[in-house]
Amino acid sequence: MTTMHGNVLPKERKNWVWLVVLAVIATWPWFSGVFVLHLAILTCLNVLIVNGLSIIGRCGQRSFGHAAFAAIGAYVSVLLATLADWNILLAGLTGMLFSALVSFMLGWVILRLKGVYFVLVTFSFGELTRLALLDWSEITGGANGIANVAPAAIMGFVFDTRPRFYGLALAVALLSIWLMKKLFSSHFGHAIDAVSDNPALAESTGLSVHKIQLVAFVLGSSLAGLGGVLLARYIGYISPESFNTSASIAFITMFVIGGQRSIWGPLVGAVVLTPLPELFRGAVQTQNIFYGVALILILRFMPGGLVSLMTWLKGFRKAKQ
């Protein structure tokens, strides 16, 4: 470093080694068969959705109804395309906007709540959404869900095979990571961290805690909405159970285990946790116990999540030199 001190707004540094490693890992699924490709697609969508959760989390709130916003995006986009015959791209964007709109209205009211109260209300909202989808069966198909959802298509190009859809999912996941990087190096990103670190101080320096949390909540929920839109197009089937509380908890688990204070946390969390249930198919009953134990251990011994292992390794390497 040329200057005596580190800058608050660091200059961008390119780390080519890491980029190459990531590029190799990201390309690998295309050459490794259907199963790996399937997991890779789910991982990409989870990265997107958990990134959304992370924007909300960095603001100091924990949303336990994150899957509900994915559900809203999925159902709105699928219904607009099937019932109103909308173009798939337009329907998808509208689904995402709808998630944003609902989160705005919900957030406006409930973001005044703190900590466990916010968790409880978002949890209830998630359940309410699921029950509404179950109950409103003339339109949503109730528990049967909606099958035969047409594959995604943009400008006539149809993402109807796994290799093609993986391309789309990967692009969206990378885009969301890029968005996170931009967001958290911007003024607004620093304001988000300020709000979660010390809300009273942030407010007294002119940062409106409520507005900032609201914008973060809407932004994060929109990413979940987009995730839902894509998931519906990939699986070809949606039902209220695809977006139940377990799904919300799975997102929270990825967020916490990956790392709550790093933009790489959601990526690490999704990459590590998405394949696990598939690899341990034989141990379905014990999965939740495993997740519970992992959560407690991480929160107790590694509050920075798996990402903090990397910083720890860096420090270790430096100490060795």
Added chain:
Amino acid sequence: MSQELLRVVGLSKNFGGLAALHDVSFSVSTGEIVGLIGPNGAGKTTAFNVISGTMPPSAGTITFAGKDIAGGPPSKVVVAGLARTFQSTSTYPQVSVAENVYRGMIARIAGTAVAKIAGRTTHMVAPAEVEAEIDNILQMVDLQNWRDVPAGSLAYGLQKKLGIAVALAARPTILLLDEPAAGLNHEECNELAKLLRQLQQQGLTLLLVEHHMALVMELCERIVVLVQGEKIAEGTPAEIRGNPAVIEAYLGAPDYAHA
């Protein structure tokens, strides 16, 4: 007579049946240092919280630079130019001293929420300007050597200074200081007085709540005395010192007031 900057008229604040403030009126002119004193429980901090917008008043008006700011929210009041510090230290403990000051600047340099999201204009154009201003502010409060240290690891006195630095980052026209000298030793107290006077010379108006009488008497041009939520006196330090009502309120003032 210089221009009136802050005017409080008939301010009252009730908590249930308790009147923490009752019909308090005073004003602060541009460039002044005004002290707000009174025994514990007199309503000083309540007055601060109401003026800075943290709580709405039960009655009365607060006019700042010609605008009614009563009822807050604090973030709006700060943007209008009225900043405050806290009685206990209040920082972002995990991040560096520089980042603390930067966070104090965000509301001013990023403008509206929309600009914040679109947001790169200011800092993408001139991150160097942001850094320079951070250095400038840290220099002013003499914290430049602690620039990259996590705020939480600073000594108590330095954290209080950092609190002032963060408030200054908003470039207020008036700064409300809630017991800036509390917990400081003699030397730190002298330094604080020097700093506050320096800020006044740069055109900042100051309103401080303080228990440290020597500091108040030395620094303030005018003093407002609150007792049990009511204003009982207002005047120069000499007038206040000789005011029988004030002496009575403090009951053995020499003991309390080190004056």
